[in-house]
Amino acid sequence: MASFGRRSSEGAQLPSQRLGATPGPIGRAPAPAPEPPLISSAPPPPTVTSAPPRNAGANVTPIKPAITTIDTRSDAYYQIKTTIFNALIETIDLAQLAQLDQDSARDEIRDIVAEIIAIKNVVMSISEQEAMLQDICNDVLGYGPLEPLLARDDIADIMVNGANNVFIEVGGKVQKTNIRFRDNGQLMNICQRIVSQVGRRVDESSPICDARLPDGSRVNVIAPPLAIDGPTLTIRKFKKDKLKLQNLVDFGSISPPGAKLLQIIGAVRCNTLISGGTGSGKTTLLNCLTGFIAPDERVVTCEDAAELQLQQPHVVRLETRPPNLEGQGQVTMTDLVKNCLRMRPDRIIVGEVRGPEAFDLLQAMNTGHDGSMGTIHANSPREALSRLESLITMGGFRLPQKTIREMIVASIDVVIQATRLRDGSRKIINIAEVVGLEGETIIMQDLVVFELEGEDQNGKVAGRHRGTGISRPRFWDRAKYYNMDRDLAFALDEAERVR
Numbered sequence: 001m002a003s004f005g006r007r008s009s010e011g012a013q014l015p016s017q018r019l020g021a022t023p024g025p026i027g028r029a030p031a032p033a034p035e036p037p038l039i040s041s042a043p044p045p046p047t048v049t050s051a052p053p054r055n056a057g058a059n060v061t062p063i064k065p066a067i068t069t070i071d072t073r074s075d076a077y078y079q080i081k082t083t084i085f086n087a088l089i090e091t092i093d094l095a096q097l098a099q100l101d102q103d104s105a106r107d108e109i110r111d112i113v114a115e116i117i118a119i120k121n122v123v124m125s126i127s128e129q130e131a132m133l134q135d136i137c138n139d140v141l142g143y144g145p146l147e148p149l150l151a152r153d154d155i156a157d158i159m160v161n162g163a164n165n166v167f168i169e170v171g172g173k174v175q176k177t178n179i180r181f182r183d184n185g186q187l188m189n190i191c192q193r194i195v196s197q198v199g200r201r202v203d204e205s206s207p208i209c210d211a212r213l214p215d216g217s218r219v220n221v222i223a224p225p226l227a228i229d230g231p232t233l234t235i236r237k238f239k240k241d242k243l244k245l246q247n248l249v250d251f252g253s254i255s256p257p258g259a260k261l262l263q264i265i266g267a268v269r270c271n272t273l274i275s276g277g278t279g280s281g282k283t284t285l286l287n288c289l290t291g292f293i294a295p296d297e298r299v300v301t302c303e304d305a306a307e308l309q310l311q312q313p314h315v316v317r318l319e320t321r322p323p324n325l326e327g328q329g330q331v332t333m334t335d336l337v338k339n340c341l342r343m344r345p346d347r348i349i350v351g352e353v354r355g356p357e358a359f360d361l362l363q364a365m366n367t368g369h370d371g372s373m374g375t376i377h378a379n380s381p382r383e384a385l386s387r388l389e390s391l392i393t394m395g396g397f398r399l400p401q402k403t404i405r406e407m408i409v410a411s412i413d414v415v416i417q418a419t420r421l422r423d424g425s426r427k428i429i430n431i432a433e434v435v436g437l438e439g440e441t442i443i444m445q446d447l448v449v450f451e452l453e454g455e456d457q458n459g460k461v462a463g464r465h466r467g468t469g470i471s472r473p474r475f476w477d478r479a480k481y482y483n484m485d486r487d488l489a490f491a492l493d494e495a496e497r498v499r
């Protein structure tokens with residue numbers, strides 16, 4: 001097995017390097033001497049040609065390749081690649097290669113690989129050679145077998161469970177790919193490469209690590225011995241083109257009047273909580289809602305990993321920071337939200353409320369930062385509020401239950417529930433508002449709900465968004481103040497009429 005990963009990361013100490021031995025741009029050594037053909041027979045042997053045609057073009061241009069272009073790689077292909085790879089590693093100086101820009105490095109590798117293929121008598125078609133070259137470049141310069149997946153914009157998540165099991169989520173459905181890594185060593189090297197970019201390390205002594213790819217994708221790595229079947233890598237792909245509210249309407253995630261209602265909620269500065277499970281579309285929805293913030297408002301966003309893409313001119317983006325290798329320098333969400341209050345924000349947006357910052361966010365909402373928003377992990381609007389309550393209790397605030405609930409009622413106006421349904425579609429299934437406190441019970445009322453009507457013959461969930469008949473929500477006065485009361489009345493009326 002080739003051990004490229006380890007070598008490449010320790011490139012400078014490679015025994016086989018011939019630093020500056022030749023005047024080549026990256027200290028290339030004399031090409032290896034001719035060898036007996038790796039594959040000798042003249043007609044291309046079945047092992048090579050039987051490899052399904054890899055769509056080299058799709059690999060080169062990172063534009064949504066069709067799903068069929070995922071490699072099915074035979075053992076023979078791996079063998080040839082390993083041989084070429086080892087010869088390549090012997091020939092080039094990785095430390096110097098690392099100093100070249102991607103394109104020059106690729107050109108350099110291309111030349112050497114072509115030479116090696118000629119010397120070793122490997123019989124390959126041009127397109128096979130191109131595919132192998134691409135593959136090798138990915139190994140040397142990028143994230144190896146992950147590259148073709150990272151290049152696809154239609155993938156939401158990539159899940160790697162050890163070297164041989166790679167799953168992706170496309171269109172809300174999880175499917176297995178036939179991508180595989182050479183072995184767990186290679187996978188671990190790639191994990192290492194990813195986390196080292198954010199100054200972190202993953203190994204037996206610190207086997208859990210969060211990181212981020214340069215494109216903003218969020219990465220989690222958990223390595224053996226904690227992950228029993230090999231390094232486990234989870235990537236939430238960063239979507240460059242965030243979905244707009246109109247896209248959600250087109251997908252049927254929300255009805256047109258429902259979308260209008262969301263627009264009003266965003267514009268009239270309701271304090272809003274977006275609730276949902278993992279991957280239900282909370283962040284996407286939050287991003288949509290921020291689209292209705294007026295351009296003259298000063299907005300401060302706090303996130304664990306910057307995902308939101310606000311279009312307004314006056315936005316300050318803040319990000320938490322994990323502790324460094326010595327366990328120091330951590331900046332928590334609470335730190336950020338607290339600091340926000342000293343920054344004269346009009347609105348505060350918290351990417352995900354999951355700790356004691358819940359208290360500070362409520363305080364902010366309650367003290368003149370109307371229109372603040374956040375997401376929270378819960379299965380219903382009511383559950384979202386009780387989760388908020390328990391986050392505050394767990395945060396060590398010794399307040400009576402009733403006081404906390406009073407605070408919640410005084411702060412939160414609207415809770416929007418996002419869900420991923422069993423057919424993979426994502427829907428907004430509830431827009432609810434907080435009405436008040438009766439005794440110690442928080443009273444809420446639904447404004448728009450998604451009514452499930454079953455499944456069509458293709459397994460697609462059928463149903464409709466329906467208004468509940470509330471014509472004067474609690475934020476009516478607010479809408480009136482912002483001159484949107486007529487729009488609100490119209491949207492609620494339309495929502496109810498969908499029958």
Ligand SMILES: Nc1ncnc2c1ncn2[C@@H]1O[C@H](COP(=O)(O)OP(=O)(O)O)[C@@H](O)[C@H]1O
Binds near residue numbers: 155239248253284
């Ligand atoms: N309504 C929707 N329809 C289709 N895809 C969606 C929808 N909302 C979100 N997505 C996609 O689902 C994935 C997860 O969305 P995200 O908002 O990050 O979820 P969460 O924040 O709840 O974990 C993203 O790839 C996003 O583009």
Ligand SMILES: [Mg+2]
Binds near residue numbers: 283284352
């Ligand atoms: Mg999210």
